[in-house]
Every structure is written in C-alpha cells, then in structure tokens.
Amino acid sequence: MPKTNGLFFSTDREIQNLKAQEKRYSVKDKLNNGLFIEVKESGVKSWHYRYSLDGKQERLVLGRYPDLSLKDARQLRDESASMVAKGFSPKKEKNKPQGVLFKDYGERYLKEVISKERKNPYNMVLCLNNDIYPMVGHIALDKISVDDVRRVIWRKKEQGYDAAANQVRGLLKRMFDYAMTLGLVPYNPVLAIPTRHIYKAVPRNRYLSISEIRIYYTTLLNSRIYRPRKLGLLLSLLTLVRKSELLRAKWEHIDFEQRLWLIPETKADSATGHSREMVVYMSDQVIEIFKELKTIAGNEPYVFVGRKSGTHISHNAFNTAQKSALKLTEIPDFTVHDLRRTASTHLNEQGFNSDAIEACLNHTVKGVRGVYNKAKYEKERIEMMKKWSEYIFNIIYESNIVFFNEARKIKEI
Structure with a gap:
C-alpha cells in the first residue's frame, strides 16, 4: 500500500498540483472521510476509499482523476459509506459478476x-x-x-x-x-x-445591430486572440454557415478558381435525420480570408488546425474566442450561432430575396412551396454574398486597417 505523506487536499487546484515522485504516495481528503487520492510514479492519479467493516479494513478503487472529479469522487464516497453503514461491502458489491457494462x-x-x-x-x-x-x-x-x-x-x-x-x-x-x-x-x-x-427552451431573437457589429469586430480583431479564431468568427458572419460546418472545413472542398466552398455534410434535417450538402459562393473578401488561413495551415487538411496534426479545432474553440472578445465590450450577450441570425436579419431588411437567404442558411422551405420549388438561386446568392461582404467590410475595415494589412505581411513571409 502506498505511503500517506501527511498531506491533505481540499480543492481541485491542490489535486492538480500533486506531482509524481520516485515512489507512489497517497494524499487524504481534508474532510477526513476516508477518501484519498493515490499518485503513481507515472503521474497517474486514482481515487480510493478506505473504510472498516466488521472490524476489517477494506479499500475501494473509485476511478481515475480527472475523469472522476473531486466533487464526483466525494459523492461516490458518500454512496459507498451509506452501503457500509447498512452492513454491505462496497468492494465486494463492485466485484460481483455484472451484466453488460x-x-x-x-x-x-x-x-x-x-x-x-x-x-x-x-x-x-x-x-x-x-x-x-x-x-x-x-x-x-x-x-x-x-x-x-x-x-x-x-x-x-x-x-x-x-x-x-x-x-x-x-x-x-x-x-x-x-x-x-x-x-x-x-x-x-x-x-x-x-x-x-433541466432546460426550458426559449426562442432566441438576438442579433447584432450595425453599431454592435462595428464595436464587436473592432474589439475582436484588435484583441490578442489567436488570429485564425478571429478570421473564423468573421467568416461566420460573412458566409452564414453553422459553427460546426466552419470548424470542420477542409481545403479539398474549397475551390479558389471556381470561388466555391462545398460543405458535403451539414446539420441533419430534424424531420428526416439526413444531412444535405451545401455550396457557399465566396466573395472576394472571403477568398482573401481563406488564402490567409491557407498560409497559416500549411499542408494540414483542415482549414482550422487542431492541436494534433490532421485534426480540426475543438467544438468550443470559436465559443471561447467569441466570449473572450465579448467580455472586452459592453455589448449584451450573444452566441456564435446568433451571427447567422444577424446576417439573415440585415439581408432581409436590405430587401434581398428571402428564398435566396434561406438557401444560404441551408434551410428547407416548408409546405407546398418546398415540395415544388427546387431552385438554388445561384445568381442571386452570388450577388448577395458579394454585397453582404462589401457591406460588412465598409462597417469594420477602417477601424481595423492594421489588422487587414497584417494579412499581406503573412503572405509575404
């Protein structure tokens, strides 16, 4: 059994700071409840619960840290202690033959x-x-x-x-x-x-006003957030695509000559459960952003490169960047998904074809019109994306000219 070194823990931070030593050792919970954590020579940390039953000491392995948090380990300890109080051995119960895990x-x-x-x-x-x-x-x-x-x-x-x-x-x-x-x-x-x-769904109607767009993107682009994250959040507003579609974008699906970005799999339709492919018509500004991202990504397959080669960024990467920039402003809370609503709202206000806007959002038209209307609105969407990019850049470019000029320096390196 590993030696207890006299140390105690009471917070998650203290557990994180426990380092491997030449010999494995254990550290007790400050609550003196029989819970302790064992630190092996390899640095692996595991939870144990020591208790007495019928005059004999037993030890139960609860799980590994951090897969099992301090709070959850304490809860499992309490549940095990309840079994001991009733005269049952948590260790024996755990070791009983089980059905399918x-x-x-x-x-x-x-x-x-x-x-x-x-x-x-x-x-x-x-x-x-x-x-x-x-x-x-x-x-x-x-x-x-x-x-x-x-x-x-x-x-x-x-x-x-x-x-x-x-x-x-x-x-x-x-x-x-x-x-x-x-x-x-x-x-x-x-x-x-x-x-x-658990959760009561509330229909969202949040979208950014013109002044909020200017303030938010000026703050974002001038922040110390990783540059590809900034460009990704700008692409979200310019292209109307979903966050999941953006973070999984691959270079093999982007055709600079044809000015097309193919998204082979979008969010599954709620009615059928099947995904639909989608085409994004790229404006000059979107193409320039993708070219800069290509310079940064190098030979990686994904546009937004993950920590490991051959992977894309995590599901929360854009969320984290968006929230970090938002904290630097006094703008009311909004989500990355609200940028789609922002684009849709302003495009509708500017009088663009509503069916073309829905096509850019990859929404299906419901009812009889949806059954018979299979138009893709290619010309309307190309023109709309061109004007939408120009409109957004007119709002944010002047105050961020240093940021956009930096892209030229990256290409020259």
Missing part, C-alpha cells in the same frame, strides 16, 4: 441505432465519450439508477450548459428505450427526470 452497450447502440439513423454521428459520439462514459460507462447497464442518471445530467448543468444537459438527457432516454426493447433493463430510469426540470 453501459459503455459496451453504448457501442452496440451506436452500431445498431445511431449509425443507421444519422449519416454523421459525430455529436453523439462526442456526448458519449465526454459526458456519459466517464460517469457511468463502468457500471452495469441494469444497475444504473435514477441517481446515476441525475449525476450525469447535473454535471453538465453545473458547468453552465443547460441546453447540452438536456441533450445528454435525450440521448440517455433513447438509449434506455432501446435497452428496454431488447429486454436488457426492466424500466427506463431517465423518465424519472422530466425535461422541464
């Missing part, structure tokens, strides 16, 4: 359901790997309780992402529905947690 079932669900219903399961896989598996992946499917489900959902809520918490809840519900169909569980524990207690 939730993570194994999740991979089956991906293969049998998600892969057939959705052409691009990226967001589902992300949700499973980041939000669900770390919390309950190690638990047998038929042993997952309402409390386990609540822990998964409320972890996301406590991070400040109520809408995402509701999406986690929705995925869990569908997974347990299918598990019931297969006879793997007797009931669906997610039904005990109503959606209305």
Whole structure:
C-alpha cells in the first residue's frame, strides 16, 4: 500500500498540483472521510476509499482523476459509506459478476441505432465519450439508477450548459428505450427526470445591430486572440454557415478558381435525420480570408488546425474566442450561432430575396412551396454574398486597417 505523506487536499487546484515522485504516495481528503487520492510514479492519479467493516479494513478503487472529479469522487464516497453503514461491502458489491457494462452497450447502440439513423454521428459520439462514459460507462447497464442518471445530467448543468444537459438527457432516454426493447433493463430510469426540470427552451431573437457589429469586430480583431479564431468568427458572419460546418472545413472542398466552398455534410434535417450538402459562393473578401488561413495551415487538411496534426479545432474553440472578445465590450450577450441570425436579419431588411437567404442558411422551405420549388438561386446568392461582404467590410475595415494589412505581411513571409 502506498505511503500517506501527511498531506491533505481540499480543492481541485491542490489535486492538480500533486506531482509524481520516485515512489507512489497517497494524499487524504481534508474532510477526513476516508477518501484519498493515490499518485503513481507515472503521474497517474486514482481515487480510493478506505473504510472498516466488521472490524476489517477494506479499500475501494473509485476511478481515475480527472475523469472522476473531486466533487464526483466525494459523492461516490458518500454512496459507498451509506452501503457500509447498512452492513454491505462496497468492494465486494463492485466485484460481483455484472451484466453488460453501459459503455459496451453504448457501442452496440451506436452500431445498431445511431449509425443507421444519422449519416454523421459525430455529436453523439462526442456526448458519449465526454459526458456519459466517464460517469457511468463502468457500471452495469441494469444497475444504473435514477441517481446515476441525475449525476450525469447535473454535471453538465453545473458547468453552465443547460441546453447540452438536456441533450445528454435525450440521448440517455433513447438509449434506455432501446435497452428496454431488447429486454436488457426492466424500466427506463431517465423518465424519472422530466425535461422541464433541466432546460426550458426559449426562442432566441438576438442579433447584432450595425453599431454592435462595428464595436464587436473592432474589439475582436484588435484583441490578442489567436488570429485564425478571429478570421473564423468573421467568416461566420460573412458566409452564414453553422459553427460546426466552419470548424470542420477542409481545403479539398474549397475551390479558389471556381470561388466555391462545398460543405458535403451539414446539420441533419430534424424531420428526416439526413444531412444535405451545401455550396457557399465566396466573395472576394472571403477568398482573401481563406488564402490567409491557407498560409497559416500549411499542408494540414483542415482549414482550422487542431492541436494534433490532421485534426480540426475543438467544438468550443470559436465559443471561447467569441466570449473572450465579448467580455472586452459592453455589448449584451450573444452566441456564435446568433451571427447567422444577424446576417439573415440585415439581408432581409436590405430587401434581398428571402428564398435566396434561406438557401444560404441551408434551410428547407416548408409546405407546398418546398415540395415544388427546387431552385438554388445561384445568381442571386452570388450577388448577395458579394454585397453582404462589401457591406460588412465598409462597417469594420477602417477601424481595423492594421489588422487587414497584417494579412499581406503573412503572405509575404
């Protein structure tokens, strides 16, 4: 057993600061509740709970840090202590033969359901790997309780992402529905947690005024935020594309000669679950931005390069950049997605063809018109994107002339 070095922890920061030593050691929770963290020679940190039952000491391995946070580890410790108080051994209960683990079932669900219903399961896989598996992946499917489900959902809520918490809840519900169909569980524990207690959707109507566009982009472009993030947020307003479509943009789909950007897979249609391809007609300004990004990206396949070669930036990269710039202004809160509404609102106010605007947003026209009207509005969209880029640059160019001149220096290097 590793030696306890007399140290205590009480905060997440203190745990992060624990460094590997020549021999593994353990550090106690300052609450003196039997919880401690073991630091191995390799630097791996794992949670343990030490307790006494029937005059004998036992030790239960709870999980690894940071996959299991301090708050969650303490909660698992409390649940285990409750079992000890009732005369049960948490260690023996954990070691009992189990049914199919939730993570194994999740991979089956991906293969049998998600892969057939959705052409691009990226967001589902992300949700499973980041939000669900770390919390309950190690638990047998038929042993997952309402409390386990609540822990998964409320972890996301406590991070400040109520809408995402509701999406986690929705995925869990569908997974347990299918598990019931297969006879793997007797009931669906997610039904005990109503959606209305997690998130109440409020239709958004936020868009930026002309003065807000000028102030925000002047602040953004003159900030110390990484240059590709700035250019990405500008492209979001100029092209009307979704954030997910922007961050997954590939150079193989951008044709500078034809002035076209092909997006082979967009957000799945809510009615059919299928994705549609989309074409973005690039203005002179958009082409210049992409050329600068190409200089920065080099031989990487993605326009917005991730930390590892061959990958794109994370889902939250643009969110983080957008919020960082917003904090430097007094502009009311808005999201990256609101930039699409901003463009749509101003284009409609300027009298452009509404169907062409909807086509740029890659929205489907509903009703009878949607069935019979298959026009792509190519000429209207090309002209509209040209004028929209000129309009935005007239608003923000003069106050950011140094920023745009910097692009020329990058190309000359």
